[in-house]
């Protein structure tokens with residue numbers, strides 16, 4: 182029979198950067214202003230087609246504020262790639278993202294990732310700019326702006342990570 186490739190993708194980033202909102206927008210098309218702080222891990226699924234290949238993305242989202250501080254290797258295990266999310270309106274979330282990247286590499290090595298600077302609908306309030314983030318991630322990282330609110334680049338980032346994990 183036909184077997185569909187499944188790939189685990191983790192959402193990583195400081196609290197309230199928009200990890201849950203990006204998944205929500207991608208999977209359901211809905212954006213909510215509410216902030217949920219449920220504890221635990223939630224896994225959403227969505228199939229994307231890239232270069233004629235179907236891949237089912239298993240999107241792992243951590244709820245709660247504290248877990249990001251100490252991303253456990255049990256959460257990362259089996260990941261094919263990850264989205265590293267920054268909130269453009271809060272510079273400290275960039276530092277958290279850089280630390281998280283180090284932690285992933287120590288824990289499971291170099292796997293594909295995309296850096297997302299989210300909340301670009303609030304660009305007047307941004308404390309970060311795209312070019313300086315690109316310079317910080319030296320190793321040819323893909324850095325993309327998005328908005329879970331307007332949907333800008335939301336599908337695109339998941340399609341790009343799907344493509345990268347299939348390479």
Ligand code: GDP
Nearest residue numbers: 196197198199200201202213214300328329330
């Ligand atoms: P998480 O902790 O990283 O999962 O962040 P959430 O997805 O829960 O989002 C935190 C807060 O930021 C919520 O109030 C969301 O409505 C809001 N939010 C998320 N993404 C965006 C965005 O792109 N634009 C704006 N304006 N708000 C956003």
Ligand code: MG
Nearest residue numbers: 200201243244
């Ligand atoms: Mg969340």
